[in-house]
Amino acid sequence: MSRAGAGAWTEPGAFPIAPGIHRLPLPLRDDGLKGVNVYAIEDGDGVALIDGGWAIPEAFDVLAASLNSIGYRPGDVTRTVVTHAHIDHYTLAVRLRTEYGAPVAVGRGERDSLTWITGHGPRHGFQAAQLLTAGAPQLAEYMSRKDPAADPVAESWELPDVWLGEGEIKIGQRTLRVLETPGHTQGHIVLWLEDEELLFSGDQILPHITPSIGFESVPQPQPLVSFLDSLGRVRQLPDARLLPAHGPADARVHARIDELVEHHRRRLDQTRSAVARLASATAAEVAQELPWTRHERTFAELDLFNRTLAVTETRAHLAFLVHRGEVAASADDVVLYSVVA
Template sequence: MKEIYKNIYLKELPLPNNPLKYLNFYIIKGQEESLIIDTGFNREEIKEEIRKVFAELKLEPEKTILFLTHLHSDHTGLATYLEKMGLKVYASKMDGDLLNSSVEKSDPMWQNTIQHGIWQGLEEDQLDIEDHPGFKFRPTAHINYIPAIPGEVIQIGEYNFEIIDLKGHTPGIVGLYEKEHKILFCGDHILGDITPNITFWGFQYGDILGTYLKSLDLVYNMNIEHLFSSHRSLVDDHRKRIEELYAHHEKRLNEARQALRKSGKSTVRTVTKQLQWDIKSKNWDEFPKSQKWFAAGEAHAHLEHLRALGEVTMEEEKGVLYYWLKE
């Protein structure tokens, strides 16, 4: 654990078998109340690591706030455990409710994921929700959270953290901004070495890639000297990194346009197969099953963005969605 700024500590919590490698776990120590950001996976060794941090910094559970940036299990896995320890838990209304609707297999989160797979044309890949990493590491109980409302301020010691809406990576991801010290805790909104996953969440969330790009614009225009992200290396120049992320999505949109030009009326699956992926698989058949959900979700978000831009038309036929370029 190291002190990365006055009274702000960083401890890396390992995420085994995960390309994200570890979670940057932040602790802000105040005289009265203290704050921790996100939790890591629900694993015994992580509980142990967090207990050590509490002992080392002399944190009292009843005087500590757990702030959840978003619903993903590498950020929320121990929320129930920490709530039982006595911490107050903050989550956005959107992600908190989604998290609480993902406990049972029959809950909307998983039934929607299955439905999206059918829409995307993944039925022939015979995916099983039991193989979905989000399902495997899903929360085991509901959390009683306090809604983190954008604009509200959480005061810890000399810091005043404003809750900022960063939606895009998830429908309700939130960050904490300290204006005077020019610090932003941004969760997975902006990461240093990897591109945050932007996926299709359902039509009720609209053009989620467009929403994400707007949240990037918001942070681009903010005065930030210290961007504290949740994984891998910290970002020195937030504007330079955001420009790289814009370029990444522009490239992806071009790949999707090209796939539609080549294949005509296509399912999300057909487009997904033609995008460039970092995974070392020769072709779609060798693609790890668990990753097919994520790849198709990402391709789908890009197709929906093209549709929002007015470039693409979509139609449902026998339960499967088809996309094609307008003339």
């Protein structure tokens, strides 16, 4: 195991996964995740990338140095297959296309969000509206401020060249199976390399944290239902080594899926219990009753962005409980939840 795999997984470099496959950790800016893994796969005379990173100068510089260490340059990137359309995965892929012509592919389920961002904006408009219905007006105002009025559509947001659905893609001599795994986002995909027992999992399955649910430009109505269904589909595949977008690449897929399913089972119980204690409550009020992160922090200890994620995720768990008939939701502008007798 490399030094990066043993703990310092964000350490820059090109870390071998299999012959012709390397993990390239890239930095993030002002993000608790610290880094994102991009995977380089030999593709003829160049390399294809799984995920692109965030279009910030320091990430591009690290990508160039990491590629150089294995004999390539950014101009040798043949294409970028992006697992989902979040800023830390998608936007550097767009820069590589702009400067070097490398096509960008992403799951077809991201069409609504990317069409909204590139043609309408503001990027966080739907999140702000959801936060209002969740009883979090201050967080709604915060998310609205994240969209500059003069330029709501950043230059690094463009439509892809290819919308991917279920099927197979060839990269060099390898055949990867594309699986649509909505949940983290509507269009999230994972890529399964069956012969080598490898799964490029994006943010759908992460080794140390539970992926956020439902945070995207055009949200889906039942993100947790989709997320758990997607985990179930992947769990039916033969076990594989987990190649996540964040964290070391040393876990196994089945074991981690089982942990994530158990986490959400406990979280649904906690959410229902919180609603019962409060009798009638908004999603924001329920979120304040729950512990957050692996360190069991209180809601008040979170920064504004992570409070936004917390309320969004609580709203997804409440929607799941409504779907299951255990909790009722009012039809008010600010939705109130109560336990069904």
